[in-house]
Amino acid sequence: MKLGVLGTGTVGQTIGGKLVALGHEVKLGSRTATNEKAAAWVKAAGRGASQGTFADAAAFGEVVFNCTSGAGTVDAARAAGEANLRGKILIDVSNALDFSKGFPPSLFTGNTDSLGEQLQRALPETKVVKSLNTVNANLMVDAGSLAGGDHDIFVSGDDAGAKARVSELLRDWFGWKNVVDLGDITTSRGVESYLALWVRLYGAVKTPQFNIKLVR
Protein backbone atom coordinates (compact mmCIF):
# COMPACT_ATOMS: atom_id res chain seq x y z
CA MET A 1 0.00 0.00 0.00
CA LYS A 2 1.14 3.58 -0.63
CA LEU A 3 1.24 5.72 2.49
CA GLY A 4 2.09 9.35 3.17
CA VAL A 5 3.59 10.64 6.39
CA LEU A 6 3.63 14.37 7.12
CA GLY A 7 6.50 15.24 9.45
CA THR A 8 10.09 14.08 9.77
CA GLY A 9 10.49 14.02 13.56
CA THR A 10 10.69 10.96 15.79
CA VAL A 11 7.02 10.12 15.39
CA GLY A 12 7.02 10.42 11.59
CA GLN A 13 10.23 8.42 11.25
CA THR A 14 9.03 5.72 13.64
CA ILE A 15 5.66 5.28 11.96
CA GLY A 16 7.22 5.51 8.49
CA GLY A 17 9.91 3.01 9.41
CA LYS A 18 7.40 0.50 10.74
CA LEU A 19 5.25 0.80 7.62
CA VAL A 20 8.26 0.27 5.34
CA ALA A 21 9.27 -2.75 7.43
CA LEU A 22 5.76 -4.12 6.86
CA GLY A 23 6.37 -3.89 3.11
CA HIS A 24 4.54 -0.69 2.29
CA GLU A 25 5.71 2.22 0.16
CA VAL A 26 6.05 5.30 2.35
CA LYS A 27 6.74 8.90 1.37
CA LEU A 28 7.87 11.16 4.21
CA GLY A 29 6.85 14.78 3.63
CA SER A 30 8.31 18.00 4.92
CA ARG A 31 8.37 21.68 4.01
CA THR A 32 11.13 21.08 1.48
CA ALA A 33 11.66 18.19 -0.93
CA THR A 34 15.25 17.72 0.23
CA ASN A 35 14.88 17.78 4.02
CA GLU A 36 18.04 16.25 5.51
CA LYS A 37 16.31 14.30 8.27
CA ALA A 38 14.00 12.76 5.70
CA ALA A 39 16.97 11.93 3.44
CA ALA A 40 18.73 10.14 6.30
CA TRP A 41 15.53 8.25 7.08
CA VAL A 42 15.08 7.18 3.44
CA LYS A 43 18.60 5.83 3.40
CA ALA A 44 18.15 3.94 6.68
CA ALA A 45 14.65 2.64 5.97
CA GLY A 46 15.61 1.23 2.60
CA ARG A 47 13.41 -0.16 -0.16
CA GLY A 48 9.96 1.44 -0.27
CA ALA A 49 11.01 4.63 1.48
CA SER A 50 10.99 7.99 -0.27
CA GLN A 51 10.73 11.66 0.56
CA GLY A 52 9.11 14.80 -0.80
CA THR A 53 7.16 17.89 0.13
CA PHE A 54 4.03 17.79 2.27
CA ALA A 55 2.06 17.96 -0.99
CA ASP A 56 4.07 15.09 -2.51
CA ALA A 57 3.47 12.86 0.52
CA ALA A 58 -0.22 13.73 0.63
CA ALA A 59 -0.69 13.00 -3.07
CA PHE A 60 1.26 9.74 -2.76
CA GLY A 61 -0.56 8.21 0.17
CA GLU A 62 -3.80 6.28 -0.04
CA VAL A 63 -3.89 6.88 3.71
CA VAL A 64 -1.88 9.72 5.26
CA PHE A 65 -0.51 10.22 8.78
CA ASN A 66 -0.10 13.66 10.30
CA CYS A 67 3.01 13.44 12.48
CA THR A 68 4.00 17.09 12.41
CA SER A 69 4.59 19.01 15.62
CA GLY A 70 1.37 20.45 17.00
CA ALA A 71 2.35 24.05 16.30
CA GLY A 72 3.01 23.20 12.64
CA THR A 73 0.03 20.94 12.07
CA VAL A 74 -2.49 23.24 10.42
CA ASP A 75 0.17 24.90 8.22
CA ALA A 76 1.41 21.47 7.14
CA ALA A 77 -2.13 20.44 6.25
CA ARG A 78 -2.58 23.57 4.15
CA ALA A 79 0.76 22.95 2.46
CA ALA A 80 -0.25 19.33 1.82
CA GLY A 81 -3.22 20.71 -0.06
CA GLU A 82 -6.94 20.02 0.10
CA ALA A 83 -6.95 18.46 -3.35
CA ASN A 84 -4.22 15.97 -2.45
CA LEU A 85 -6.12 14.81 0.64
CA ARG A 86 -9.70 14.98 -0.65
CA GLY A 87 -11.69 11.89 0.32
CA LYS A 88 -8.69 10.31 2.02
CA ILE A 89 -8.21 9.23 5.60
CA LEU A 90 -5.80 11.47 7.53
CA ILE A 91 -4.71 9.88 10.81
CA ASP A 92 -3.82 12.74 13.12
CA VAL A 93 -1.25 11.84 15.75
CA SER A 94 -0.35 15.40 16.79
CA ASN A 95 -0.41 17.07 20.20
CA ALA A 96 -0.89 20.74 21.08
CA LEU A 97 1.89 20.87 23.63
CA ASP A 98 3.21 24.32 24.45
CA PHE A 99 6.56 24.26 26.25
CA SER A 100 7.05 28.03 25.98
CA LYS A 101 6.42 28.44 29.72
CA GLY A 102 8.61 25.46 30.59
CA PHE A 103 7.53 22.20 32.15
CA PRO A 104 4.81 21.05 32.43
CA PRO A 105 3.60 21.99 28.96
CA SER A 106 0.14 23.49 28.55
CA LEU A 107 -2.13 23.07 25.52
CA PHE A 108 -2.05 25.97 23.09
CA THR A 109 -5.51 25.04 21.83
CA GLY A 110 -7.07 25.65 25.25
CA ASN A 111 -9.75 23.17 26.16
CA THR A 112 -12.60 24.23 23.92
CA ASP A 113 -10.82 23.22 20.72
CA SER A 114 -8.29 20.64 19.57
CA LEU A 115 -5.86 19.99 16.75
CA GLY A 116 -8.09 17.22 15.48
CA GLU A 117 -10.91 19.71 15.05
CA GLN A 118 -8.62 22.35 13.56
CA LEU A 119 -7.42 19.86 10.96
CA GLN A 120 -10.96 18.76 10.12
CA ARG A 121 -12.02 22.40 9.69
CA ALA A 122 -8.98 23.09 7.47
CA LEU A 123 -9.71 19.97 5.37
CA PRO A 124 -13.50 19.57 5.27
CA GLU A 125 -13.40 16.91 2.53
CA THR A 126 -10.78 14.77 4.29
CA LYS A 127 -11.70 12.09 6.81
CA VAL A 128 -9.65 13.13 9.83
CA VAL A 129 -9.28 10.40 12.45
CA LYS A 130 -7.49 11.35 15.66
CA SER A 131 -5.54 8.48 17.19
CA LEU A 132 -2.25 7.32 18.73
CA ASN A 133 -1.42 10.72 20.27
CA THR A 134 -1.82 9.24 23.77
CA VAL A 135 1.28 7.04 23.61
CA ASN A 136 4.99 7.28 22.89
CA ALA A 137 6.15 6.75 19.28
CA ASN A 138 7.65 3.31 19.93
CA LEU A 139 4.44 2.12 21.53
CA MET A 140 2.31 3.59 18.73
CA VAL A 141 3.71 1.08 16.27
CA ASP A 142 4.12 -1.88 18.63
CA ALA A 143 1.30 -2.17 21.14
CA GLY A 144 2.37 -5.71 21.98
CA SER A 145 5.68 -4.47 23.39
CA LEU A 146 3.78 -3.47 26.55
CA ALA A 147 1.83 -6.01 28.63
CA GLY A 148 1.10 -8.14 25.57
CA GLY A 149 -0.99 -5.32 24.12
CA ASP A 150 -3.55 -5.39 26.93
CA HIS A 151 -4.17 -1.62 27.01
CA ASP A 152 -6.20 0.82 24.95
CA ILE A 153 -5.99 3.25 22.09
CA PHE A 154 -8.67 5.70 21.01
CA VAL A 155 -10.17 6.93 17.73
CA SER A 156 -12.08 10.19 17.25
CA GLY A 157 -13.66 11.29 13.98
CA ASP A 158 -16.81 12.27 12.15
CA ASP A 159 -16.77 9.40 9.63
CA ALA A 160 -17.73 6.02 11.08
CA GLY A 161 -16.34 4.11 8.11
CA ALA A 162 -13.00 5.86 8.37
CA LYS A 163 -12.77 5.08 12.08
CA ALA A 164 -13.58 1.42 11.42
CA ARG A 165 -10.88 1.30 8.74
CA VAL A 166 -8.33 2.99 10.99
CA SER A 167 -9.18 0.56 13.79
CA GLU A 168 -8.40 -2.34 11.41
CA LEU A 169 -5.14 -0.74 10.32
CA LEU A 170 -4.08 -0.09 13.90
CA ARG A 171 -4.66 -3.75 14.69
CA ASP A 172 -3.07 -5.18 11.56
CA TRP A 173 -0.05 -2.87 11.39
CA PHE A 174 0.67 -1.95 14.98
CA GLY A 175 -0.95 -4.68 17.08
CA TRP A 176 -3.67 -2.60 18.76
CA LYS A 177 -6.26 -5.10 19.95
CA ASN A 178 -8.39 -2.65 21.94
CA VAL A 179 -9.50 0.39 19.98
CA VAL A 180 -12.09 2.57 21.74
CA ASP A 181 -14.29 4.76 19.52
CA LEU A 182 -14.83 7.96 21.50
CA GLY A 183 -17.19 9.64 19.05
CA ASP A 184 -16.95 12.58 16.68
CA ILE A 185 -13.90 14.72 16.03
CA THR A 186 -14.66 16.99 19.01
CA THR A 187 -13.66 14.08 21.24
CA SER A 188 -10.10 14.88 20.17
CA ARG A 189 -10.25 17.38 23.04
CA GLY A 190 -10.43 14.46 25.43
CA VAL A 191 -7.36 12.64 24.15
CA GLU A 192 -5.41 15.86 23.63
CA SER A 193 -6.24 17.11 27.16
CA TYR A 194 -5.12 13.73 28.51
CA LEU A 195 -1.56 14.75 27.63
CA ALA A 196 -1.58 16.93 30.76
CA LEU A 197 -1.94 13.70 32.73
CA TRP A 198 0.43 11.76 30.43
CA VAL A 199 3.36 14.07 31.20
CA ARG A 200 2.75 13.61 34.94
CA LEU A 201 2.42 9.82 34.63
CA TYR A 202 5.70 9.90 32.72
CA GLY A 203 7.21 11.79 35.66
CA ALA A 204 5.90 9.14 38.05
CA VAL A 205 6.86 5.99 36.14
CA LYS A 206 10.12 7.39 34.65
CA THR A 207 9.68 5.71 31.29
CA PRO A 208 7.57 6.66 28.26
CA GLN A 209 6.74 2.99 27.77
CA PHE A 210 3.35 3.05 29.52
CA ASN A 211 -0.28 3.45 28.66
CA ILE A 212 -3.73 3.33 30.19
CA LYS A 213 -6.33 0.61 30.01
CA LEU A 214 -10.01 1.38 30.22
CA VAL A 215 -11.48 -0.79 32.99
CA ARG A 216 -15.25 -1.18 32.88
Place this chain on the structure above:
Amino acid sequence: MKLGVLGTGTVGQTIGGKLVALGHEVKLGSRTATNEKAAAWVKAAGRGASQGTFADAAAFGEVVFNCTSGAGTVDAARAAGEANLRGKILIDVSNALDFSKGFPPSLFTGNTDSLGEQLQRALPETKVVKSLNTVNANLMVDAGSLAGGDHDIFVSGDDAGAKARVSELLRDWFGWKNVVDLGDITTSRGVESYLALWVRLYGAVKTPQFNIKLVR
Protein backbone atom coordinates in the same frame (compact mmCIF):
# COMPACT_ATOMS: atom_id res chain seq x y z
CA MET B 1 -12.18 9.14 63.85
CA LYS B 2 -13.74 12.59 63.40
CA LEU B 3 -14.02 13.67 59.78
CA GLY B 4 -15.24 16.79 58.06
CA VAL B 5 -16.83 16.89 54.64
CA LEU B 6 -17.27 20.20 52.83
CA GLY B 7 -20.19 20.01 50.40
CA THR B 8 -23.62 18.42 50.50
CA GLY B 9 -23.94 17.18 46.92
CA THR B 10 -23.78 13.58 45.70
CA VAL B 11 -20.03 13.32 46.28
CA GLY B 12 -20.12 14.74 49.81
CA GLN B 13 -23.09 12.61 50.79
CA THR B 14 -21.58 9.45 49.30
CA ILE B 15 -18.20 9.91 50.98
CA GLY B 16 -19.83 11.00 54.23
CA GLY B 17 -22.22 8.05 54.16
CA LYS B 18 -19.43 5.56 53.59
CA LEU B 19 -17.36 7.00 56.44
CA VAL B 20 -20.33 6.86 58.83
CA ALA B 21 -20.98 3.26 57.76
CA LEU B 22 -17.35 2.52 58.65
CA GLY B 23 -18.04 3.79 62.18
CA HIS B 24 -16.59 7.28 61.96
CA GLU B 25 -18.11 10.55 63.13
CA VAL B 26 -18.75 12.78 60.14
CA LYS B 27 -19.86 16.39 60.00
CA LEU B 28 -21.18 17.56 56.65
CA GLY B 29 -20.55 21.26 56.09
CA SER B 30 -22.37 23.78 53.92
CA ARG B 31 -22.86 27.53 53.72
CA THR B 32 -25.59 27.41 56.35
CA ALA B 33 -25.80 25.33 59.50
CA THR B 34 -29.31 24.15 58.63
CA ASN B 35 -28.89 23.11 54.97
CA GLU B 36 -31.84 20.86 54.06
CA LYS B 37 -29.84 18.37 51.99
CA ALA B 38 -27.41 17.95 54.87
CA ALA B 39 -30.30 17.52 57.32
CA ALA B 40 -31.82 14.78 55.17
CA TRP B 41 -28.42 13.10 54.91
CA VAL B 42 -27.89 13.23 58.71
CA LYS B 43 -31.27 11.55 59.23
CA ALA B 44 -30.56 8.84 56.64
CA ALA B 45 -26.93 8.22 57.63
CA GLY B 46 -27.81 7.79 61.31
CA ARG B 47 -25.48 7.53 64.28
CA GLY B 48 -22.24 9.45 63.85
CA ALA B 49 -23.61 11.85 61.24
CA SER B 50 -23.99 15.55 61.92
CA GLN B 51 -24.14 18.82 60.01
CA GLY B 52 -22.88 22.37 60.36
CA THR B 53 -21.29 25.24 58.51
CA PHE B 54 -18.14 24.84 56.44
CA ALA B 55 -16.25 26.21 59.47
CA ASP B 56 -17.95 23.72 61.82
CA ALA B 57 -17.06 20.76 59.57
CA ALA B 58 -13.47 21.97 59.13
CA ALA B 59 -12.98 22.44 62.86
CA PHE B 60 -14.57 19.04 63.59
CA GLY B 61 -12.53 16.91 61.21
CA GLU B 62 -9.09 15.49 61.94
CA VAL B 63 -9.02 14.95 58.18
CA VAL B 64 -11.30 16.97 55.89
CA PHE B 65 -12.67 16.23 52.40
CA ASN B 66 -13.44 18.99 49.94
CA CYS B 67 -16.46 17.77 47.98
CA THR B 68 -17.87 21.15 46.97
CA SER B 69 -18.61 21.95 43.35
CA GLY B 70 -15.55 23.24 41.55
CA ALA B 71 -16.94 26.75 41.16
CA GLY B 72 -17.55 26.99 44.90
CA THR B 73 -14.36 25.34 46.08
CA VAL B 74 -12.15 28.29 46.93
CA ASP B 75 -14.99 30.23 48.57
CA ALA B 76 -15.86 27.16 50.63
CA ALA B 77 -12.24 26.86 51.74
CA ARG B 78 -12.17 30.50 52.81
CA ALA B 79 -15.46 30.05 54.68
CA ALA B 80 -14.05 26.92 56.34
CA GLY B 81 -11.29 29.13 57.67
CA GLU B 82 -7.52 28.82 57.66
CA ALA B 83 -7.37 28.38 61.42
CA ASN B 84 -9.81 25.45 61.34
CA LEU B 85 -7.75 23.64 58.70
CA ARG B 86 -4.23 24.57 59.81
CA GLY B 87 -1.90 21.58 59.78
CA LYS B 88 -4.67 19.22 58.68
CA ILE B 89 -4.97 17.09 55.60
CA LEU B 90 -7.58 18.37 53.13
CA ILE B 91 -8.43 15.76 50.50
CA ASP B 92 -9.60 17.69 47.44
CA VAL B 93 -12.01 15.75 45.27
CA SER B 94 -13.29 18.71 43.22
CA ASN B 95 -13.35 19.29 39.47
CA ALA B 96 -13.26 22.54 37.52
CA LEU B 97 -16.00 21.59 35.10
CA ASP B 98 -17.68 24.47 33.31
CA PHE B 99 -20.98 23.51 31.68
CA SER B 100 -21.89 27.09 30.80
CA LYS B 101 -21.26 26.45 27.13
CA GLY B 102 -23.07 23.10 27.22
CA PHE B 103 -21.59 19.68 26.67
CA PRO B 104 -18.77 18.81 26.71
CA PRO B 105 -17.72 20.89 29.70
CA SER B 106 -14.45 22.82 29.59
CA LEU B 107 -12.22 23.58 32.57
CA PHE B 108 -12.68 27.05 34.02
CA THR B 109 -9.16 26.92 35.45
CA GLY B 110 -7.63 26.66 31.97
CA ASN B 111 -4.65 24.32 31.80
CA THR B 112 -1.99 26.32 33.58
CA ASP B 113 -3.68 26.13 36.96
CA SER B 114 -5.93 23.74 38.88
CA LEU B 115 -8.33 23.70 41.78
CA GLY B 116 -5.81 21.70 43.81
CA GLU B 117 -3.30 24.50 43.42
CA GLN B 118 -5.89 27.20 44.09
CA LEU B 119 -6.85 25.47 47.33
CA GLN B 120 -3.23 25.09 48.39
CA ARG B 121 -2.60 28.78 47.70
CA ALA B 122 -5.71 29.76 49.67
CA LEU B 123 -4.68 27.51 52.59
CA PRO B 124 -0.87 27.56 52.73
CA GLU B 125 -0.70 25.85 56.13
CA THR B 126 -3.04 23.02 55.15
CA LYS B 127 -1.80 19.82 53.53
CA VAL B 128 -3.90 19.68 50.37
CA VAL B 129 -3.92 16.27 48.69
CA LYS B 130 -5.75 16.01 45.40
CA SER B 131 -7.35 12.63 44.82
CA LEU B 132 -10.46 10.70 43.76
CA ASN B 133 -11.65 13.36 41.29
CA THR B 134 -11.03 10.95 38.38
CA VAL B 135 -13.87 8.58 39.24
CA ASN B 136 -17.59 8.61 39.92
CA ALA B 137 -18.74 9.06 43.55
CA ASN B 138 -19.83 5.45 43.99
CA LEU B 139 -16.49 4.19 42.76
CA MET B 140 -14.57 6.67 44.95
CA VAL B 141 -15.74 4.86 48.08
CA ASP B 142 -15.79 1.30 46.72
CA ALA B 143 -12.89 0.59 44.36
CA GLY B 144 -13.55 -3.14 44.66
CA SER B 145 -16.95 -2.76 42.98
CA LEU B 146 -15.13 -2.54 39.63
CA ALA B 147 -12.87 -5.35 38.39
CA GLY B 148 -11.97 -6.37 41.93
CA GLY B 149 -10.22 -3.03 42.42
CA ASP B 150 -7.63 -3.65 39.70
CA HIS B 151 -7.42 -0.05 38.50
CA ASP B 152 -5.72 3.12 39.70
CA ILE B 153 -6.26 6.26 41.70
CA PHE B 154 -3.87 9.19 41.96
CA VAL B 155 -2.57 11.50 44.68
CA SER B 156 -1.04 14.94 44.14
CA GLY B 157 0.36 17.14 46.88
CA ASP B 158 3.35 18.97 48.28
CA ASP B 159 3.58 17.01 51.55
CA ALA B 160 4.94 13.46 51.17
CA GLY B 161 3.73 12.38 54.60
CA ALA B 162 0.22 13.61 53.88
CA LYS B 163 0.15 11.72 50.57
CA ALA B 164 1.33 8.54 52.29
CA ARG B 165 -1.38 8.93 54.94
CA VAL B 166 -4.07 9.58 52.33
CA SER B 167 -2.90 6.53 50.37
CA GLU B 168 -3.41 4.40 53.52
CA LEU B 169 -6.83 5.89 54.15
CA LEU B 170 -7.91 5.32 50.54
CA ARG B 171 -6.92 1.67 50.87
CA ASP B 172 -8.40 1.09 54.32
CA TRP B 173 -11.64 3.00 53.85
CA PHE B 174 -12.40 2.72 50.16
CA GLY B 175 -10.45 -0.33 48.94
CA TRP B 176 -7.96 1.45 46.66
CA LYS B 177 -5.09 -0.98 46.23
CA ASN B 178 -3.19 0.97 43.56
CA VAL B 179 -2.47 4.57 44.51
CA VAL B 180 -0.11 6.39 42.14
CA ASP B 181 1.80 9.36 43.55
CA LEU B 182 2.01 11.87 40.69
CA GLY B 183 4.14 14.44 42.51
CA ASP B 184 3.53 17.92 43.88
CA ILE B 185 0.24 19.82 43.91
CA THR B 186 0.80 21.15 40.37
CA THR B 187 0.17 17.62 39.14
CA SER B 188 -3.47 18.31 40.00
CA ARG B 189 -3.56 19.82 36.50
CA GLY B 190 -3.02 16.35 35.10
CA VAL B 191 -5.89 14.68 36.92
CA GLU B 192 -8.19 17.67 36.47
CA SER B 193 -7.46 17.89 32.72
CA TYR B 194 -8.17 14.16 32.46
CA LEU B 195 -11.82 14.99 33.06
CA ALA B 196 -11.99 16.12 29.42
CA LEU B 197 -11.25 12.50 28.51
CA TRP B 198 -13.42 11.10 31.32
CA VAL B 199 -16.57 12.73 29.94
CA ARG B 200 -15.84 11.23 26.50
CA LEU B 201 -15.11 7.78 27.92
CA TYR B 202 -18.41 8.07 29.78
CA GLY B 203 -20.07 8.80 26.44
CA ALA B 204 -18.44 5.73 24.92
CA VAL B 205 -19.07 3.21 27.70
CA LYS B 206 -22.50 4.63 28.76
CA THR B 207 -21.93 4.10 32.47
CA PRO B 208 -19.98 6.13 35.04
CA GLN B 209 -18.77 2.89 36.61
CA PHE B 210 -15.38 2.79 34.86
CA ASN B 211 -11.82 3.84 35.49
CA ILE B 212 -8.36 3.64 33.99
CA LYS B 213 -5.49 1.41 34.93
CA LEU B 214 -1.91 2.49 34.43
CA VAL B 215 -0.15 -0.22 32.41
CA ARG B 216 3.63 -0.14 32.60
